[in-house]
Amino acid sequence: METLTSIPWWGWIIAVLVLIALRDILQKKKTIRHNYPIVGNLRYMLEKIGPELRQYIVANNREELPFNRSQRSWIYASSKRQNNYQGFGTDQDQYAPGHIFIKPNMIPFALGENHINKTAVDKIPCAKVIGAFNNRKRPYRPKSIVNISAMSYGSLSAKAVESLNKGASQAECYHNTGEGSLSKHHKHGADIMFHFGTAYFGVRSEDGKFSLDKMVALVNENPQIRTIELKLSQGAKPGKGGVLPASKITPEIAEIRGIPLNEDVISPAYHSAFSTIPELIDFIESIAEATGLPVGIKSAVGKLDMWEELTDQMIKTGKGPDFVTIDGGEGGTGAAPPAFANHVSLPFVFGFAQVYQIFSKKGLTERVVFIGSGKLGFPSNALMAFAMGVDLIQIAREAMMAIGCIQAQVCHTNKCPAGIATQNKWLQAGIDPTLKSNRFYNYIKTLRKEILEITHASGYEHPCQMTMKDVDLSMGDNNYTNALEEVYNYQKVPVPFAGMDTICEEKETAEMV
Incomplete structure (x- = not known):
C-alpha cells in the first residue's frame, strides 16, 4: 500500500482541488x-x-471619486515635501463643464520689503474675528484659514487624532473634535473647536440630555477650547441619527463621551435641547x-425656510450664531447609507451659495464667519470657496490622506489598512505620530502657500478679497465660461480687510491668543 510520503506533489494539489x-x-449559499x-x-x-485593481491599474489620473489619483498624489507629495509639480502642461480637460478658471491680474500683487509674507510664506490668518459682533468674552481670530474638520476619536484612531493635533499645533490651525468629545489625544498643543451633536457626548447628563454645567466645566478645564460648534446635521447623513454599538465602546471612549460601557448608545436625528429656531438661538446664547x-x-443644506427664519430672528433679536459651517453633501468620513450619502442634501457649492444669499440680502454677512467644508483642500477649490464668500475652510479626508490614508473606502468596517479610521490596535500600530504630524504640517503649509501665491497672482493680498468675478467656470459646449456671479446669480459682500500686516501683528490680549 502506497504511503502518504510517496504521494507526488501534484497529487496533493489534485486532492485539495477535489475537496474545494x-x-x-455541497454548499447552497452561493450559486456561482x-x-x-x-x-x-x-x-x-x-x-x-x-477596487484596488481599478485604483492602481485601470483608472486614469482623473477618473476616480471621491478623490482622483492626481489629487491624492498632490497631497502625498506635499506632505512628504517631494516634488509636487507637473510637467508638459495640464492633463485636465479644461473644456469640461465645471472646470475652475482663476483669473490672474496683468500685474500681480507685490509684497513690500517688510511684508509679513516675505518670510512667512504661508501665514494667512482669518480676516474676521469670530464672536466680535456679538461681543463674546473670548472672541477668536483663527491663525489659519485652513483647519481640521469634525472627525471624532472613535471614528479615527487614537494615533491618527494625536498626529493631526500635533500637526495642527505646528501649523497653528485649529482642530475640530468631532462629536465624540474632547479626548487626551486632542491635547497636544492645537487650538480646539469643540463640536457636539444630538447625543451631547462629553456634555451630557445621565439621562442623555445636554448639561450646561458639564460644558462650562469642560471649557474651564481646557483653555485650548476656543470655539464651540453645534452640529445640526452633517453632509454624510443629514437628518439621520446613529447607533454606537456596545461592542465598540471601550472604557476610554465611555469615559470621554460620558456613556455607559455595556449598552448601545443612540444618537437621535434631532436635538432634545431645542425644537424651534427661537429656541435654537436661546440655546446658543446660553x-x-x-x-x-x-x-x-454646522449644517448641511436642503430646504431653506428655516434659514430664512433664522436670519429673520437674528435681525429681530440681535442675537444668533457667531459662525455658520456649511457642510457639503459630498459626505466625509462618517459612515452612511448610500441613499443618504448619494442623494440627501446639496453639494457644498450649491448649498453655500443659497445660504450665503439669504444672509447677504438681509445684511448679515458681517455678523458671522462663514466656514466651508466639502473637498476644499486644494488651492483652486479653496479659492473658489473664498470667492463665493467663505472666511475659513475645514478639511477632513484631505487631512487623513496627508497622514497616510489610501482611500481604501472601508472607514465603516473598522478595517482601515492605514490604521487611521479604525480602533484595531494592530492596524493603528503602524502610525508614527511624530512622522505623521510633520507630514500633516507640510501639507497645510503647502496648501496655504499655494493659495497665497494664486491670490497674489490675482492681484490681491488676502484670499478674503477674491470676488465672484475672479473665478470662471467652464459651462461646456458653446457656453464657454461664466463668472461665478453669473452662475450663482449673486455678488459676494466685500469683507472688511485692513491689510495682512495689521491682522498678523495686532496686539493680542490674553483672550485673543
Missing part, C-alpha cells in the same frame, strides 16, 4: 460556486480586490454667555 470542488458543490466549482471562487476573489466663547452651527 466538493465543498463548492455551486454551478462552477473551483473556477467560481475566482469571481469572488476578483470582486474583493476590484452656552456663549456661560462659557464666554463664540458658538456657531
Whole structure:
C-alpha cells in the first residue's frame, strides 16, 4: 500500500482541488460556486480586490471619486515635501463643464520689503474675528484659514487624532473634535473647536440630555477650547441619527463621551435641547454667555425656510450664531447609507451659495464667519470657496490622506489598512505620530502657500478679497465660461480687510491668543 510520503506533489494539489470542488458543490449559499466549482471562487476573489485593481491599474489620473489619483498624489507629495509639480502642461480637460478658471491680474500683487509674507510664506490668518459682533468674552481670530474638520476619536484612531493635533499645533490651525468629545489625544498643543451633536457626548447628563454645567466645566478645564460648534446635521447623513454599538465602546471612549460601557448608545436625528429656531438661538446664547466663547452651527443644506427664519430672528433679536459651517453633501468620513450619502442634501457649492444669499440680502454677512467644508483642500477649490464668500475652510479626508490614508473606502468596517479610521490596535500600530504630524504640517503649509501665491497672482493680498468675478467656470459646449456671479446669480459682500500686516501683528490680549 502506497504511503502518504510517496504521494507526488501534484497529487496533493489534485486532492485539495477535489475537496474545494466538493465543498463548492455541497454548499447552497452561493450559486456561482455551486454551478462552477473551483473556477467560481475566482469571481469572488476578483470582486474583493476590484477596487484596488481599478485604483492602481485601470483608472486614469482623473477618473476616480471621491478623490482622483492626481489629487491624492498632490497631497502625498506635499506632505512628504517631494516634488509636487507637473510637467508638459495640464492633463485636465479644461473644456469640461465645471472646470475652475482663476483669473490672474496683468500685474500681480507685490509684497513690500517688510511684508509679513516675505518670510512667512504661508501665514494667512482669518480676516474676521469670530464672536466680535456679538461681543463674546473670548472672541477668536483663527491663525489659519485652513483647519481640521469634525472627525471624532472613535471614528479615527487614537494615533491618527494625536498626529493631526500635533500637526495642527505646528501649523497653528485649529482642530475640530468631532462629536465624540474632547479626548487626551486632542491635547497636544492645537487650538480646539469643540463640536457636539444630538447625543451631547462629553456634555451630557445621565439621562442623555445636554448639561450646561458639564460644558462650562469642560471649557474651564481646557483653555485650548476656543470655539464651540453645534452640529445640526452633517453632509454624510443629514437628518439621520446613529447607533454606537456596545461592542465598540471601550472604557476610554465611555469615559470621554460620558456613556455607559455595556449598552448601545443612540444618537437621535434631532436635538432634545431645542425644537424651534427661537429656541435654537436661546440655546446658543446660553452656552456663549456661560462659557464666554463664540458658538456657531454646522449644517448641511436642503430646504431653506428655516434659514430664512433664522436670519429673520437674528435681525429681530440681535442675537444668533457667531459662525455658520456649511457642510457639503459630498459626505466625509462618517459612515452612511448610500441613499443618504448619494442623494440627501446639496453639494457644498450649491448649498453655500443659497445660504450665503439669504444672509447677504438681509445684511448679515458681517455678523458671522462663514466656514466651508466639502473637498476644499486644494488651492483652486479653496479659492473658489473664498470667492463665493467663505472666511475659513475645514478639511477632513484631505487631512487623513496627508497622514497616510489610501482611500481604501472601508472607514465603516473598522478595517482601515492605514490604521487611521479604525480602533484595531494592530492596524493603528503602524502610525508614527511624530512622522505623521510633520507630514500633516507640510501639507497645510503647502496648501496655504499655494493659495497665497494664486491670490497674489490675482492681484490681491488676502484670499478674503477674491470676488465672484475672479473665478470662471467652464459651462461646456458653446457656453464657454461664466463668472461665478453669473452662475450663482449673486455678488459676494466685500469683507472688511485692513491689510495682512495689521491682522498678523495686532496686539493680542490674553483672550485673543
